Amino acid sequence: xxxxxxxxxxxxAIQQLMVRYADRIDAxxxxxxAACYTEDGxxxxxxxxxxxxxxxxxxxxxxxxxxxxxxxxxxxxxSLDGDQATAMSYVYAFHRMAGxxxxxHYWGRWVDRLERTDEGWLFAQREVVGIGSxxxxxxxxxxxxPISVHPGHPGRLQR
Amino acid sequence: xxxxxxxxxxxxAIQQLMVRYADRIDAxxxxxxAACYTEDGxxxxxxxxxxxxxxxxxxxxxxxxxxxxxxxxxxxxxSLDGDQATAMSYVYAFHRMAGxxxxxHYWGRWVDRLERTDEGWLFAQREVVGIGSxxxxxxxxxxxxPISVHPGHPGRLQR
Amino acid sequence: xxxxxxxxxxxxAIQQLMVRYADRIDAxxxxxxAACYTEDGxxxxxxxxxxxxxxxxxxxxxxxxxxxxxxxxxxxxxSLDGDQATAMSYVYAFHRMAGxxxxxHYWGRWVDRLERTDEGWLFAQREVVGIGSxxxxxxxxxxxxPISVHPGHPGRLQR
Numbered sequence: 495x496x497x498x499x500x501x502x503x504x505x506x507a508i509q510q511l512m513v514r515y516a517d518r519i520d521a522x523x524x525x526x527x528a529a530c531y532t533e534d535g536x537x538x539x540x541x542x543x544x545x546x547x548x549x550x551x552x553x554x555x556x557x558x559x560x561x562x563x564x565x566x567x568x569x570x571x572x573s574l575d576g577d578q579a580t581a582m583s584y585v586y587a588f589h590r591m592a593g594x595x596x597x598x599h600y601w602g603r604w605v606d607r608l609e610r611t612d613e614g615w616l617f618a619q620r621e622v623v624g625i626g627s628x629x630x631x632x633x634x635x636x637x638x639x640p641i642s643v644h645p646g647h648p649g650r651l652q653r
Numbered sequence: 654x655x656x657x658x659x660x661x662x663x664x665x666a667i668q669q670l671m672v673r674y675a676d677r678i679d680a681x682x683x684x685x686x687a688a689c690y691t692e693d694g695x696x697x698x699x700x701x702x703x704x705x706x707x708x709x710x711x712x713x714x715x716x717x718x719x720x721x722x723x724x725x726x727x728x729x730x731x732s733l734d735g736d737q738a739t740a741m742s743y744v745y746a747f748h749r750m751a752g753x754x755x756x757x758h759y760w761g762r763w764v765d766r767l768e769r770t771d772e773g774w775l776f777a778q779r780e781v782v783g784i785g786s787x788x789x790x791x792x793x794x795x796x797x798x799p800i801s802v803h804p805g806h807p808g809r810l811q812r
Numbered sequence: 813x814x815x816x817x818x819x820x821x822x823x824x825a826i827q828q829l830m831v832r833y834a835d836r837i838d839a840x841x842x843x844x845x846a847a848c849y850t851e852d853g854x855x856x857x858x859x860x861x862x863x864x865x866x867x868x869x870x871x872x873x874x875x876x877x878x879x880x881x882x883x884x885x886x887x888x889x890x891s892l893d894g895d896q897a898t899a900m901s902y903v904y905a906f907h908r909m910a911g912x913x914x915x916x917h918y919w920g921r922w923v924d925r926l927e928r929t930d931e932g933w934l935f936a937q938r939e940v941v942g943i944g945s946x947x948x949x950x951x952x953x954x955x956x957x958p959i960s961v962h963p964g965h966p967g968r969l970q971r
Contacts, residue, residue, distance in 0.1 A: 495655060496813060498662055503816055505665070506823070513887045517900075520943075520965040554971075562964055564919045564943045566886045566902050568725045569672045582676075584725050586745070586904070588919045590944055597946060601723045601747045625679075625723045626749055628756060646721055647679040653713075654814060657821055664824070727884045728831045741835075743884050745904070760882045760906045784838075784882045785908055787915060805880055806838040812872070 504579070505572050508608060508615050512583060515617070516565040524553035531617045532609055538621035540643070560598075562590040567604075577610040582648065596630035603648060623648060663738070664731050667767055667774050671742055674776070675724040683712035690776045691768055697780035699802070719757075721749040726763075736769040741807065755789035762807060782807060822897070823890050826926060826933050830901060833935070834883040842871035849935045850927055856939035858961070878916075880908040885922075895928040900966065914948035921966060941966060 511530055518526035528537075528550035536542060537549040539556065557563070569584040582605050589598040607619040624644035670689055677685035687696075687709035695701060696708040698715065716722070728743035741764050748757040766778040783803035829848055836844035846855075846868035854860060855867040857874065875881070887902040900923050907916040925937040942962035 495658055499658055499813055499817055499820075502658075502661060502665060502820060506820060510889065513889050516887055516902075517889065517965075521967050522965075522969045522971060558971075562944055562962070562968075564902065564904075564965070566725070566884070566904055568727055568886055569675055571669065571672050571676065584675075584723065586723075586725055586747070588904070588944060597944070626721055626747060626756070644721070647676075647681075647723070649680050650721075651681045653681055653717075654817055658817055661817075661820060661824060725884070727886055728834055730828065730831050730835065743834075743882065745882075745884055745906070785880055785906060785915070803880070806835075806840075806882070808839050809880075810840045812840055812876070 501574055504574050504610075504615070505570075508572050508579060508581060509570050511608075511615050511617070512567055512570065512581075512604070512606075515620075516567055516585075519553070519557070519565055520563050522557055522563075524550045524557055527553050531620070532611060535617050536619040537617075538619070540622070559592055560589045561592045561595055562588075564588040579606075579608040579610075579615070581606040581608060591630060591633065594630065594632060596632065597628075598630060598633060599628040601625040601627065605648060660733055663733050663769075663774070664729075667731050667738060667740060668729050670767075670774050670776070671726055671729065671740075671763070671765075674779075675726055675744075678712070678716070678724055679722050681716055681722075683709045683716055686712050690779070691770060694776050695778040696776075697778070699781070718751055719748045720751045720754055721747075723747040738765075738767040738769075738774070740765040740767060750789060750792065753789065753791060755791065757789060757792060758787040760784040760786065764807060819892055822892050822928075822933070823888075826890050826897060826899060827888050829926075829933050829935070830885055830888065830899075830922070830924075833938075834885055834903075837871070837875070837883055838881050840875055840881075842868045842875055845871050849938070850929060853935050854937040855935075856937070858940070877910055878907045879910045879913055880906075882906040897924075897926040897928075897933070899924040899926060909948060909951060912948065912950060914950065916948060916951060917946040919943040919945065923966060 515527055515530040528546040534545055536544055539552050543549045543552045565585055565587045572581045585602050587600040602625055603623040605621045605623055606617055608615050609618045626644055674686055674689040687705040693704055695703055698711050702708045702711045724744050724746045731740045744761050746759040761784055762782040764780045764782055765776055767774050768777045785803055833845055833848040846864040849864055852863055854862055857870050861867045861870045883903050883905045885901055890899045903920050905918040920943055921941040923939045923941055924935055926933050927936045944962050
């Protein structure tokens with residue numbers, strides 16, 4: 495039972511890391527969000543960003559587009575392997591555009607690789623995978639807008 | 654404390670079954686979703702479907718209406734009774750219509766009866782209970798559309 | 813490990829209190845929701861309400877505005893301190909207006925102070941903090957409408 499308890503504790507700790515990440519994003523704190531990664535962590539935000547500094551910088555650019563964000567985390571699925579883990583979770587995010595306050599809605603997945611460190615569990619890699627979005631007209635920058643590209647649910651089958 | 658730990662483990666396992674079901678639905682995998690039921694499980698999807706084959710068939714028809722789905726699971730409430738359990742959870746589901754990609758939003762409850770089996774916890778019965786939906790005009794097929802019938806929150810009081 | 817297990821049990825019990833509160837709200841049961849508070853609990857609903865009677869009364873007024881509600885709870889973050897706790901959680905709430913059935917969407921935070929009592933964990937204080945809302949035109953009562961005031965994510969940084 496000790497092993498089962500330890501697994502529950504690890505799952506809970508990883509879920510809390512995910513909650514903390516969303517809290518820091520919604521607090522408009524890109525450095526705090528980047529601190530949820532390992533020192534050399536990799537963030538995939540419509541491009542690849544390496545290390546906390548690059549991740550903080552790209553999050554800063556993204557967050558500057560919005561006057562408010564709200565990232566609602568659900569469906570956490572976590573596979574533990576000692577001091578490593580992989581995870582997928584769902585996110586629905588409400589945003590208000592800076593300037594106009596128009597709403598932007600986003601549905602996606604967070605696909606994570608995690609490591610247990612001296613600072614607790616941290617993201618070694620985190621990728622945002624889009625499922626869909628509803629954007630204000632002012633936001634739409636055509637088919638080249640990376641945020642409008644939605645790869646869809648990981649492993650979605652063609653039938 | 655052993656009993657309390659076992660209950661936490663059972664709750665976690667049942668939550669993970671619910672997450673897996675949503676994952677299989679959103680992966681457009683009706684057989685994978687039906688495998689979350691016991692062999693003789695009962696699915697209530699605006700009609701009663703018995704056994705994995707019938708459940709897979711009706712899910713296949715439902716899923717063919719959409720080019721993308723995203724089922725966000727929250728508010729899990731689980732009552733354990735040995736190798737049996739009952740549960741209610743909330744779902745908000747984002748959909749894109751096949752063909753037009755118009756969004757369809759759905760709010761509901763999953764009302765479940767569960768059994769512990771050799772394959773782990775599985776749904777013995779799962780009923781979708783609608784709270785509300787916002788549908789594209791093209792979808793609206795009048796008051797007879799079963800998906801548009803919303804019984805509302807289970808036990809909702811009249812005042 | 814006993815202490816870690818006890819903490820997991822407390823976290824689970826508090827999450828279940830939050831789920832029960834949402835269930836009672838969505839069941840149009842203001843007395844049942846108020847019973848999630850301590851006898852002298854404080855509810856902050858665009859105003860301060862003290863004790864179960866006042867809380868039930870204000871919830872009754874709020875709920876009378878809607879023909880359906882659905883409060884989707886996510887991102888629970890709980891800090892335990894013996895028989896006390898503090899918590900923040902996210903809520904997205906779908907509503908249908910009484911009379912017109914028009915949809916109203918609300919995004920917020922629940923900021924809680926909790927106490928362990930003979931009835932289990934209860935809210936000693938619960939504050940609704942708005943992040944944003946999308947309201948039907950008929951609902952908009954101008955800048956003075958308290959529900960339209962959105963303080964935003966607690967601790968949100970200016971940059």
